[in-house]
Amino acid sequence: MKKKRSKHEFRANTLPAMVTVGPMVLLLIFLVVAPLIFVAVMSFCQTDQYYNVVYKFTAENYSKLISPDYLKIYGQSILIALLTTIVCIIIGYPFAYIIARCKSKKKKLLYMLVIVPFWTNSLIRIYGWRTFLGSNGWLNSVLQNLHIIKEPVDFLYKTGTTVLGMVYCLIPFMILPLYTAIEKLDGSLLEASSDLGAKPYKTFLEVIIPLTSGGIFSGSIMVFIPCLGYFFVSNILGGGNTDMIGNLIERQFKSANNWPLGAALSIILIVVTLILVKIYQKLGGDMEDLGV
Amino acid sequence: MSRGKLFKRALSIALTGAMALSVFTGCGGSDSSAGKNGELNIFVWTEYVPDSVIKKFEKETGIKVNVSTYSSNEDMLSKVKSESAGAYDIVQPSDYMVEQMISQNMLEKLDFDKLPNFSNIGDSYKNPDYDPGNVYSVPYLGGAGAIVVNTKKIDKDIKSYADLFDSSLEGKLVVLDDFRAVIGMTNKALGYDFNETDKDKLKKTEEKLKQLKKNVVLYDSDSPKSAIISGDCSAGMIWSAEVAMAMDENPDVEVVYPEEGPYLFFDNWCITKDSPNYDNAIKFINFMMDPDNMVLVLKEFPYLCANTKAIEEMGEEYSSNPAKNPPEDVIKKGSYVKNLDSDILDKYSEMWTKLKK
Numbered sequence: 001m002k003k004k005r006s007k008h009e010f011r012a013n014t015l016p017a018m019v020t021v022g023p024m025v026l027l028l029i030f031l032v033v034a035p036l037i038f039v040a041v042m043s044f045c046q047t048d049q050y051y052n053v054v055y056k057f058t059a060e061n062y063s064k065l066i067s068p069d070y071l072k073i074y075g076q077s078i079l080i081a082l083l084t085t086i087v088c089i090i091i092g093y094p095f096a097y098i099i100a101r102c103k104s105k106k107k108k109l110l111y112m113l114v115i116v117p118f119w120t121n122s123l124i125r126i127y128g129w130r131t132f133l134g135s136n137g138w139l140n141s142v143l144q145n146l147h148i149i150k151e152p153v154d155f156l157y158k159t160g161t162t163v164l165g166m167v168y169c170l171i172p173f174m175i176l177p178l179y180t181a182i183e184k185l186d187g188s189l190l191e192a193s194s195d196l197g198a199k200p201y202k203t204f205l206e207v208i209i210p211l212t213s214g215g216i217f218s219g220s221i222m223v224f225i226p227c228l229g230y231f232f233v234s235n236i237l238g239g240g241n242t243d244m245i246g247n248l249i250e251r252q253f254k255s256a257n258n259w260p261l262g263a264a265l266s267i268i269l270i271v272v273t274l275i276l277v278k279i280y281q282k283l284g285g286d287m288e289d290l291g292v
Numbered sequence: 293m294s295r296g297k298l299f300k301r302a303l304s305i306a307l308t309g310a311m312a313l314s315v316f317t318g319c320g321g322s323d324s325s326a327g328k329n330g331e332l333n334i335f336v337w338t339e340y341v342p343d344s345v346i347k348k349f350e351k352e353t354g355i356k357v358n359v360s361t362y363s364s365n366e367d368m369l370s371k372v373k374s375e376s377a378g379a380y381d382i383v384q385p386s387d388y389m390v391e392q393m394i395s396q397n398m399l400e401k402l403d404f405d406k407l408p409n410f411s412n413i414g415d416s417y418k419n420p421d422y423d424p425g426n427v428y429s430v431p432y433l434g435g436a437g438a439i440v441v442n443t444k445k446i447d448k449d450i451k452s453y454a455d456l457f458d459s460s461l462e463g464k465l466v467v468l469d470d471f472r473a474v475i476g477m478t479n480k481a482l483g484y485d486f487n488e489t490d491k492d493k494l495k496k497t498e499e500k501l502k503q504l505k506k507n508v509v510l511y512d513s514d515s516p517k518s519a520i521i522s523g524d525c526s527a528g529m530i531w532s533a534e535v536a537m538a539m540d541e542n543p544d545v546e547v548v549y550p551e552e553g554p555y556l557f558f559d560n561w562c563i564t565k566d567s568p569n570y571d572n573a574i575k576f577i578n579f580m581m582d583p584d585n586m587v588l589v590l591k592e593f594p595y596l597c598a599n600t601k602a603i604e605e606m607g608e609e610y611s612s613n614p615a616k617n618p619p620e621d622v623i624k625k626g627s628y629v630k631n632l633d634s635d636i637l638d639k640y641s642e643m644w645t646k647l648k649k
Contacts, residue, residue, distance in 0.1 A: 259370075
C-alpha cells in the first residue's frame, strides 16, 4: 500500500518537477554557478613564467588591486557611470513621461523609436558616432557651413565623448522602467493634488517623483552597472585614454595575459554590483522591477 | 519536504545532469575526429590575409578553409592554449611569439620536402634568431612601427621617436594599442635598448611616458590609418603598411623611419602541435609562398615581404615606396620584441596601466 502511494507520488510530483525544473537548474549550475566558482578560484591562483595559470594559492592578485593606479581607474569608472546615469535620468524621464501620457497609436510609435536602434549592433552604432563627430565629420562640417565655428572642434577622444556614447547605448534601459512606473501612476492623485491647490511643479516634486521613484531606482541600477563594463565605448570614443574597470579586465584576459589578475578584478566588479543592489533593496526597491 | 523526497529530488537532478553531460561529451568526441585531413582551420591577424587568396586556395585544392582572426599575439596564445588540439591548424605568430610557442612545445616541425616554394624566400629572412634553421616557422609579412606625419598639419620636422614626445604635439598623436611597441619606442627615445631590463632606466622611461600621455589621443592597433585619413590625428607611430595605405588616400601624409632605428616585427606561418590536418596545412603554407599568390596579398596589404620573387613581380611602385618596402638600412637598425622575465614584463604592464589610466 505504502509502496504504491510513493510510486504515485513520484509520477505526480517528482517526475514533472524533474522534467520541467531540472534542465533549468542544470543550465544554471553549468552556465552560471560553475563558471562563477571557477572565476573565484582562479582569482586566487598564480601564473608561471609563460603566464599559464598555476593552481597554487596566493592572495597577491587582490593586494595588487589596491595600487593607486587601479584606485584611480575605479574612481573614474564610477564617476563616468554616475554621470551617465544622471544624464539618462534627465533625458529619459521627460521622454518616458511623454510616452506614458500619449494616445495609444502615438505611444506605440514612440515606444518603437526607443526599441528599434537596439536592433543594430551597438559596436556599429558607436563607430557611427566616431564618423559623425570626427574633425571632418558631419557635425563639424554642418557647424562650419553655418559659420558657427571657424576651425573644426575636437569632439572625439575625451571623457565627455565616452559619457555621450554610454548614454546613447544605455538610455533604453532607463526609459523602459520609467515608462512602466509612470504608466501605473494614478491620474486621480494628480487631480487631487491640483484640487488642493498645489502648483504643477509642486505636484511633480511631491507626488509624481515619489510615486515613480521605483522606476528611477531600477533604471539607475540597469544603467550604472553595465556602464562599468562597457569597455568598447571608452576604447572607441574615448580613444583608450581613460580606462574603466571593463578595460582593465579585458586587458588582463587578452594582451597582458594574466588571467588570475583579471579574475580578481571581475570578482571586485561583482562585489561592487552586489553592494549596489543591496543598497537598492535597503532603499525599498523591488527586485521584480529590475527584471531579474 | 521529507528526507526521502529530498533524496529522490537530488537524485533526479543528478541523473538529469549525467544525461546532459553525456550529450556534451558526445559532441566533443565527434568534433575532434571530424577534422582529420578535412577542413582547415586557420587563425590569422585581422587585415592580413585577403579573402580572395583563401578562395583561390579552396578552388585549386578543394579544401575548405575556416578563418578566425586575432589582433594581438597574446590573444592568439591564450585562445590556442584554451582550445583542444586541432581547433586551429595554422597560426601566424610574430617573431618573439614563435620563440615562446616553441619553448612551450606548442608547434609542429615543418616538413620542408613538401615546401618547395620556400626557395622564394629571401636569404636575409631565413634562419632568424627566434627560430634557428626555420624548424617550426616560415616568414610571411612584416613591417616597422613607422612614424606617420601629416605635413600640412604639423610644422615641426619629425625625424625620431624622441620628436614624438615634443610638447607641441599635445593631443595630436595616434599610436599602436600595444604595450611592448609603445614602451619600447619610449626606451629608444631615451637612447635605451628597445627591450630594456634595467630597473633604474625603466624608471626614467616611466617618467618620459607622462609626456606621451599628454600627446596621445588615440590607441588603435586594428586600423590606426583611419584617424590619420579622417584628420582626427596628425602624427603618430603605426604599422608601416598602414602609413602606406594612408599615403594613398591623402598626399599630405608621409612616412618617417626614426633615427634611433624602428621597432620591427615579422609574422610567420606555423602549424600547431598535434594538428589533425597536417598535410593540408603544409599545402596551404606552400600555396602562400607562391609568388603569384603573394602578389595578390601585397596588392591589398602592402607590408614588408619576405618573398623576393613576389617583390620582383610587384615592380617599381612597390619596391621603391619606403612605406611599403622599408629600405634595407632601416631594417638593419631596427629591433624586435624579445621575451622578458615575468617580473620585468609585470613592470611593463604596470607602466602601461599608468599610461592609460
